[in-house]
Amino acid sequence: MKRFACKKCVPNNFSVKFSQYLTQFDYPLFSSCLLLRYASQNSLDESSQKQVPRTGVKERPPYRSHVHTHKAFEVLNMMRKQHLLCDVRLVAETVEIFAHKMVLAACSPYFHAMFTSFEESRQERIVLQGVDPYALQLLIEYVYTAEVHVTEDNVQVLLPAANLLQLADVRDACCDFLQSQLHPSNCLGIRAFADLHSCLDLLGNAEAFIEQHFSEVVEGEEFLSLSHHQVCKLICSDRLAVKSEEKVMLVVGGQAPKAIRSVECFDFAAETWTSVAEMPGRRCRAGLVVLNGQVYAVGGFNGSLRVRTVDVYDAATDQWTTTCSMEARRSTLGVAVLNNCVYAVGGFDGSTGLNSAEMFDPRKQEWRMIASMATRRSSVGVGVVNNLLYAVGGYDGASRQCLSSVECYCPETDKWRSVADMAFRRSGAGVGVLDGILYAVGGHDGPLVRKSVEAYDPEMNKWTPVADMALCRRNAGVVALKGQLYVVGGDDGTSNLSSVEVYNPKTNTWSMLGSSMSIGRSYAGVVIIDKPPPLAPTSTAN
Incomplete structure (x- = not known):
């Protein structure tokens, strides 16, 4: 049986057009390789395709590419930026971001639940309430690139957004950054921030820092802004490293x-x-x-x-x-x-x-x-x-x-x-x-x-x-x-x-x-x- 389709179904210039289409995705050799593989497979006779059992030969492990996923996501991100095959638009305030539901669902448990179980799975435009638009842009970029730059300017909006979207790696990166910034002048604020967003490791580290640097902490502006209840709770700790008042x-x-x-x-x-x-x-x-x-x-x-x-x-x-x-x-x-x-x-x-x-x-x-x-x-x-x-x-x-x-x-x-x-x-x-x-x-x-x-x-x-x-x-x-x-x-x-x-x-x-x-x-x-x-x-x- 011939495997080639008739000329009525596949035009003569199909391979040329398909090759030209693929070049925009930075695949200069893809089309020629595809056609070559198709031709070579169809040139083999049945005997050459039979598997011959071999004894005494150690089976090779499967080939695994270390760059395949990275390259695939590079193309997906390029397609996202060009609005190609995008099937969802995420809206935060006045910012609208194009994306692919499949990619979002694969990387975020939040989106996985949304696109597989809820009404939003059939919607093309989804409004996210209470999410900072700048943080959302950074997080969608992270989904496609696995990179995000945490700074003093963005950490306070990035961490809660990462928490909401259940991007645990970004949340942990934000916590690590805040922990590296702990100082007697800001540790009370970082502790309150960690408590608010249920970052338990950061909360524990901030409390330990406060206990070890209590004498410097009480001299800062943050301490003066604490309520009576907060002060009482703080000084009740039996782990406070209080320096001599002398x-x-x-x-x-x-x-x-x-x-x-x-x-x-x-x-x-x-x-x-x-x-x-x-x-x-x-x-x-x-x-x-x-x-x-x-x-x-x-x-x-x-x-x-x-x-x-x-x-x-x-x-x-x-x-x-x-x-x-x-x-x-x-x-x-x-x-x-x-x-x-x-x-x-x-x-x-x-x-x-x-x-x-x-x-x-x-x-x-x-x-x-x-x-x-x-x-x-x-x-x-x-x-x-x-x-x-x-x-x-x-x-x-x-x-x-x-x-x-x-x-x-x-x-x-x-x-x-x-x-x-x-x-x-x-x-x-x-x-x-x-x-x-x-x-x-x-x-x-x-x-x-x-x-x-x-x-x-x-x-x-x-x-x-x-x-x-x-x-x-x-x-x-x-x-x-x-x-x-x-x-x-x-x-x-x-x-x-x-x-x-x-x-x-x-x-x-x-x-x-x-x-x-x-x-x-x-x-x-x-x-x-x-x-x-x-x-x-x-x-x-x-």
Whole structure:
């Protein structure tokens, strides 16, 4: 029996037209291969098609292509985008997406149930209520490509949509992303989000994070927005890792009169000073900050060179280690912590004042340069208010004048802008922040060492004078604790100071701390940390 159809049923140009049709699907050889296979099969006689039994020959496993499914879905996605053979349109708000019911049903249990059991199986246009249109586009793209990019901008709409469509892999990818973003400032929000959408693993991980970082969590804005019931439920956990409420003040290095490596610790409860582990080398004019419970001593002057070095102190072990160095040598710089990163601003490299700034990311363990300030500033003070970094006063080296100008850095735009000038020029001023107000303390203008203090309100963009200190001070360390400012050491233009003054903004008054440091320190770094376990005293070396 002949297998070929008659010419009336199949036109002569059928193979040509079919081949041309297939080329639009990127199958340049498909039609010729098809015809060749058809011809070769029909050229075999019956004897050649008989299976001859063979003994002693190991049966080969079936051939399996590792790219077949991928290529097939590539073609299906191309057909979807060209609206070819599509049998359904998904509608979310004003967005309409063409698709194939068979593909959707194969990849999503939600669509499988819809197209095999419900009334929608006969509909060509289906409206999905409560689904974000952008998230729906991403998820349909994922169905055809197995790829989706989860970001901070889309995760909050992508996860609930993936939950609805029962795309478990995408939901898990969103949960993994949110878990990687857990931070004391956002963990309560992520926990609530996980609870709302029944993401049990993420919920458990968020709760564990909150318990381990409870002391930092309670200081964030999210905690203040909790209801009384939510707070009670949170603090009832017996797994809370609550740090000691006791704080100590750490004074590192300084000039007395040469660069020193000693470190003193003031216990507020006992009102006593003790010595702790010395720095690896002599250092003054460094910047000092606390990040993730560890103290970072950044840059400075070792008595002969301005350095890029960064040393880290762990109070729990009373040990110093060295971490990644900065890009530039900097002494008399300003340092601050913003968005869990360390910022190093301005300073002096040994030949000129610097307007450059850089940022250290502890997750990547690297420094990178950020936008430069408009003005060179050595002996600059810095502070953070409302996620903005302020560089206050300093000395530009070019005009040979101390500065009254102030610049403000926004990390989101990587740009500096000028804000209101101080009333007085101040180089070497101490800068501290209390209740959203920036304080510039002391400093000098040429030979004139100041005891005056100014307060800056970012909302008003205005500086206001407050009460003077008892002593003139420049190059002092300033820290805030429990609603008060502590101004530590410095010099008065003649001698280094060991005393500490305390400012109370409620009464606008200054008082002397009852106990002074063992030596006078100018250009020392000062921070507040949680009280560590009892430390064995160590000798102090100048």
